[in-house]
Amino acid sequence: xxxxxxxxxxxxxxxxxxxxxxxxxxxxxxxxxxxxxxxxxxxxxxxxxxxxxxxxxxxxxxxxxxxxxxxxxxxxxxxxxxxxxxxxxxxxxxxxxxxxxxxxxxxxxxxxxxxxxxxxxxxxxxxxxxxxxxxxxxxxxxxxxxxxxxxxxxxxxxxxxxxxxxxxxxxxxxxxxxxxxxxxxxxxxxxxxxxxxxxxxxxxxxxxxxxxxxxxxxxxxxxxxxxxxxxxxxxxxxxxxxxxxxxxxxxxxxxxxxxxxxxxxxxxxxxxxxxxxxxxxxxxx
Numbered sequence: 504x505x506x507x508x509x510x511x512x513x514x515x516x517x518x519x520x521x522x523x524x525x526x527x528x529x530x531x532x533x534x535x536x537x538x539x540x541x542x543x544x545x546x547x548x549x550x551x552x553x554x555x556x557x558x559x560x561x562x563x564x565x566x567x568x569x570x571x572x573x574x575x576x577x578x579x580x581x582x583x584x585x586x587x588x589x590x591x592x593x594x595x596x597x598x599x600x601x602x603x604x605x606x607x608x609x610x611x612x613x614x615x616x617x618x619x620x621x622x623x624x625x626x627x628x629x630x631x632x633x634x635x636x637x638x639x640x641x642x643x644x645x646x647x648x649x650x651x652x653x654x655x656x657x658x659x660x661x662x663x664x665x666x667x668x669x670x671x672x673x674x675x676x677x678x679x680x681x682x683x684x685x686x687x688x689x690x691x692x693x694x695x696x697x698x699x700x701x702x703x704x705x706x707x708x709x710x711x712x713x714x715x716x717x718x719x720x721x722x723x724x725x726x727x728x729x730x731x732x733x734x735x736x737x738x739x740x741x742x743x744x745x746x747x748x749x750x751x752x753x754x755x756x757x758x759x760x761x762x763x764x765x766x767x768x769x770x771x772x773x774x775x776x777x778x779x780x781x782x783x784x785x786x787x788x
Contacts, residue, residue, distance in 0.1 A: 526771070528554055528726065529555070529556065529557045530748055531727045531778070532727035533727065534561055534563070535730075536567055536571065543578070543581075547578060547580060547581075553748070556580065558745055559613060560582070561616060561617050562587075562616070563590070563591065564591040564594065565591065565602075568599075571585065584613055584617070585607050586614075586616040586617055588618070588619075588621075589635070591626075591627070592627035592631045592634075592636075593631050603642060604642060613778045614651050615643040615648055615650050616651025616679075617651050617652075617653050618650060618653070619653035619654045620632050621653060621657065623656040637667070643672060644672055649674040649675060651676060651677055652679065653679060654683055662687055665694065675695045676696060676697070676777070677697040677698070678698050679727060681698040681712065682703060685715060688718065697724065698715070698719050701727045702735030702750070703733055704735075705735040705751065716758045717758050721766065721770075722769060726748055726752055728745050729743065730742075730744050731743050752770070
């Protein structure tokens with residue numbers, strides 16, 4: 504058989520079916536307005552079949568603050584956040600800040616995010632990134648909301664800034680798509696943050712991420728896809744989707760050496776604690 508024929512055989516190999524576990528899952532981080540290849544209604548039908556009962560779609564720029572709010576109003580399963588990603592920090596101004604503050608009053612908006620620091624791409628000046636991160640953390644303090652944090656190659660400054668808000672950030676939040684070092688992981692865990700893990704956990708070269716998973720208490724883990732980015736193995740290379748959450752859940756369970764039922768029940772509880780705490784404490788609602 505020629506090399507060309509071997510290649511055809513490999514390419515035609517059928518992808519495995521998405522596991523169905525029959526336990527509720529919350530997608531804690533995706534970008535529905537970026538899923539260009541999927542209509543929302545068919546997607547929601549698929550996620551419901553997989554027991555994905557809620558989806559949190561995340562704001563990242565001034566251009567999609569309204570889009571996220573609108574998406575959260577078309578179906579009771581969709582929720583959202585408001586915030587400016589560090590890539591877009593140089594577009595942050597008083598008007599954008601006022602819009603974020605106003606739209607966070609909507610009951611469908613759960614958190615301030617996606618905010619943070621990104622020194623890998625450096626799309627915005629680092630001083631501007633730090634200032635915008637701090638301003639949005641203050642919004643979370645004032646609104647008593649959790650934060651959804653992006654940090655890449657910025658462990659020291661992320662920790663230093665969060666340390667300045669230790670006593671005032673009452674709801675903490677989640678460090679999403681966690682790929683940082685163990686020191687930042689341990690600091691954030693100690694401060695009560697959740698760590699969000701996605702398809703990166705399935706990548707062959709992501710042993711650093713799996714090491715952090717194994718070191719994270721199961722009570723502080725939440726699941727996400729970051730769709731349309733970072734599709735998990737065996738669908739890596741395709742546009743990602745919330746429907747691939749079960750693959751991520753299984754890999755996290757394997758790394759923690761717990762059964763999938765234990766992981767899913769705890770991750771669901773953790774997601775409620777993060778975004779829907781009144782459901783765990785109805786008397787305080």
